Amino acid sequence: MKIRSMILAGAALATLSAFTAQAAETIKIAFVDPLSGPFASTGSSGLQQFRYAVDELVNKKGGVLGGRMFEIVAYDNKMSPKESLIQFKRAIGEGVHFIAQGNSSGVANALTDAIKKHNKRNPDNRALFLNYSAVDPVLTNAKCNFWHFRFDANADIKMNALTDVIKVNTDIKKIYLIGQDYSFGKAVAAAAVRFLGEKRPDIEIVGNELHPIGKVKDFTPYATKIRASGADAVITGNWGADMVGLGKAIGDTGLEIPIYTYYAANDGITKTIGAGGKNKIRLVHEGPLNPPRTEAYKAYHSGFKAKNPDKDISQFRIVNTIQMLAAAIEKAGSDKPIDVARALEGMKFTTLHGEEIVMRAEDHQMLQPIHISVHTDENITFDSDNSGFGLLVEKSVPASDAALPTTCKMKRPS
Amino acid sequence: MFELIFFSLLNGIVTGLLLFMLASGLTLIFSMMGVLNFAHASFYMLGAYFAYTISEYVGFWPGLIIAPVLVGVLGALIERYGLRYVHRWGHVAELIFTFGLAFLIEEVVSFIWGKETKAYQEPEILQFALFTFFGQDFPAYKAFMIFISIAICIALLLVLTRTRIGLIIQAAISHPNMTAMLGHNVPFVFMGVFGVGCALAGLAGVIAGPALTTFPGMAVVLGSIVFVIVVVGGLGSLGGAFVASLIIGLMQTFAISLDYSVSDILSVLNITPDSEGALRDLWTLSLPQVAPILPYLLLVLILIFRPTGLFGKRES
Numbered sequence: 001m002k003i004r005s006m007i008l009a010g011a012a013l014a015t016l017s018a019f020t021a022q023a024a025e026t027i028k029i030a031f032v033d034p035l036s037g038p039f040a041s042t043g044s045s046g047l048q049q050f051r052y053a054v055d056e057l058v059n060k061k062g063g064v065l066g067g068r069m070f071e072i073v074a075y076d077n078k079m080s081p082k083e084s085l086i087q088f089k090r091a092i093g094e095g096v097h098f099i100a101q102g103n104s105s106g107v108a109n110a111l112t113d114a115i116k117k118h119n120k121r122n123p124d125n126r127a128l129f130l131n132y133s134a135v136d137p138v139l140t141n142a143k144c145n146f147w148h149f150r151f152d153a154n155a156d157i158k159m160n161a162l163t164d165v166i167k168v169n170t171d172i173k174k175i176y177l178i179g180q181d182y183s184f185g186k187a188v189a190a191a192a193v194r195f196l197g198e199k200r201p202d203i204e205i206v207g208n209e210l211h212p213i214g215k216v217k218d219f220t221p222y223a224t225k226i227r228a229s230g231a232d233a234v235i236t237g238n239w240g241a242d243m244v245g246l247g248k249a250i251g252d253t254g255l256e257i258p259i260y261t262y263y264a265a266n267d268g269i270t271k272t273i274g275a276g277g278k279n280k281i282r283l284v285h286e287g288p289l290n291p292p293r294t295e296a297y298k299a300y301h302s303g304f305k306a307k308n309p310d311k312d313i314s315q316f317r318i319v320n321t322i323q324m325l326a327a328a329i330e331k332a333g334s335d336k337p338i339d340v341a342r343a344l345e346g347m348k349f350t351t352l353h354g355e356e357i358v359m360r361a362e363d364h365q366m367l368q369p370i371h372i373s374v375h376t377d378e379n380i381t382f383d384s385d386n387s388g389f390g391l392l393v394e395k396s397v398p399a400s401d402a403a404l405p406t407t408c409k410m411k412r413p414s
Numbered sequence: 415m416f417e418l419i420f421f422s423l424l425n426g427i428v429t430g431l432l433l434f435m436l437a438s439g440l441t442l443i444f445s446m447m448g449v450l451n452f453a454h455a456s457f458y459m460l461g462a463y464f465a466y467t468i469s470e471y472v473g474f475w476p477g478l479i480i481a482p483v484l485v486g487v488l489g490a491l492i493e494r495y496g497l498r499y500v501h502r503w504g505h506v507a508e509l510i511f512t513f514g515l516a517f518l519i520e521e522v523v524s525f526i527w528g529k530e531t532k533a534y535q536e537p538e539i540l541q542f543a544l545f546t547f548f549g550q551d552f553p554a555y556k557a558f559m560i561f562i563s564i565a566i567c568i569a570l571l572l573v574l575t576r577t578r579i580g581l582i583i584q585a586a587i588s589h590p591n592m593t594a595m596l597g598h599n600v601p602f603v604f605m606g607v608f609g610v611g612c613a614l615a616g617l618a619g620v621i622a623g624p625a626l627t628t629f630p631g632m633a634v635v636l637g638s639i640v641f642v643i644v645v646v647g648g649l650g651s652l653g654g655a656f657v658a659s660l661i662i663g664l665m666q667t668f669a670i671s672l673d674y675s676v677s678d679i680l681s682v683l684n685i686t687p688d689s690e691g692a693l694r695d696l697w698t699l700s701l702p703q704v705a706p707i708l709p710y711l712l713l714v715l716i717l718i719f720r721p722t723g724l725f726g727k728r729e730s
Contacts, residue, residue: 035529036520036521036524037631037634038629038630038631038634038635039631040524040529040630040631041528041529041530041531041629041630043529044528044529044530045529045530181703209702210702210703211670211702212706214631214635215635215706216635216706217429217626217632217635217636217639218425218428218429218625218626220425220428220556220667221422221425221666221667221670221671222670224418224421224422224425224550224671225418225670225671227417227421227549227550228415228417228418228421228548228550241531241627241629241631244531244627244629245626245627248625248627252551252553252555252556252625253550253551254543254546254549254550254551255550267530267531268530268531268532268533268629269531271531271533272531272532272533272627274533274535310528310530385530385533387533
């Protein structure tokens, strides 16, 4: 009898706490990214950055809509599109309407289709896709849809900015392209071929190589090939363990050429590459880290490091994603995905770095200034991986120059 | 071209010998105990992480000795108190046990050391180019890897063929029951072999960690390939494992280095493939793209045409 009443009391308590949780009505954001497997480091670092951004920039400032807090709910998708769809269903089942995903365009392609379909079938229970990092151009071109918003610059925009820099470097006559064999890697290669052809037709592309993603254990054969091709520069979209391996292998062969990359920093990459990559590795990215431009950013970065000494703010776009989502919810006066989506369209925003960015209404692609930084240990205020090495901005391309037209024909829900 | 072949040959040997260190332990364990140890590559990863942590405090060289010993002891303990206990429910239980163990070790590693890549570096004394050929450096560390692997290989061969322990191990591989009847403590031999096999995998991890980067996914990228080697080489055959390791190491590096596609082969035969048909993707498929599946192709072919493997003796 006693046990029974205890169970009853427990059940009552559980229901009660469920109700109080509902009363507070947090706005949940699903984080659907790899938290295990070869790319877990990228995923878990993104998760920490989301959590900090939410706490620091939204919850500590009193939340949105008069006191509603943000909450990040993590879903491990193991970087598989199939698993992501299961996790998406799970998130919907748990009452989450904002889906943040970024690692792998393969996953993003699957998710954007699934969310579009889901929203069509369930107009009362829609979801919004906050793509903070998947940069396959097709997502905001042929496959664009109203529920997808991309906060990172797409691969074409980054390549456009990068080739603007390569254009004026007359030392470069031969370029080697290498990337991971999936939609993003192919998009980078295609963009490189296209823009180099337009801007520097004299540059010879001496290699255009795709390797299996996350399966190469030793990049030395690739480095040997790059060396043998006589390339003056390498362009790669590699990320995670694939970037570390490639950077290290190229360093080992003693090649002294610039390596233009999209993601060769943080999550152990900077530290592993270390002195071997000094003044060699270059990165195309958003958010100018060094030298820092505003006090607001300095404070934010220092606060993050104090709380997560082992992590870095490697994806500044996460900050923009959270801030703009909060601003859009405030502007819409509602957290219904459709209202938030309408508010996000065309939204102008000033980032913590003091940069003006805008979410283009036409295709939901963020237009923002692009920076090309070099891996070095000189003049670094905020280093990466606590290694003393970090990214120093060399060139900046304004948002208007980096932007590219879109082929998107957006269908908006009535 | 010569430059490419020369360096591919060297790289292939480095990879092949590294694979052999993993495969030698696995093939002994497999043939003795009939257990396909799915966690074998996880011990390789543990070796790298142990050595990384040790190198943080006392440098690379002590780690080279201590880490494999730690991994070996851990392996022996797992055999004694895990595998042997599970054994009573048959091979399927053992298989599932090692399968679960592989996941467990990966999770524990990322729990303790975190998920990011660890900056486990070569010792400074080996951070130079051994020689430069056609302007390309060959790192001294790679030569060191070759040296260690060959030394281990010779030591293993001597122990197995020239010592009493080796004799018992060989006997236990081919006739386990008979060996037990003769009064040898076969379970103890099993534990020892399992431990030494794990220690070898650990040593492979120690020397591969700095060269191939140390991260929680390092076991996964190597795991399946080691099984291919064991099957291709033949169960219980160290010689077979050695040859298969080198074949696969060389095959993978050369497949990456040589840019030939299906259409190149066809054009030699004066056939022009149509560039519009449903099979057009097949014609543009290049050797580097199929490089990762070549070992598995070899596995399938071996299983069809020579199920005992290249040097295998035992049918079952």
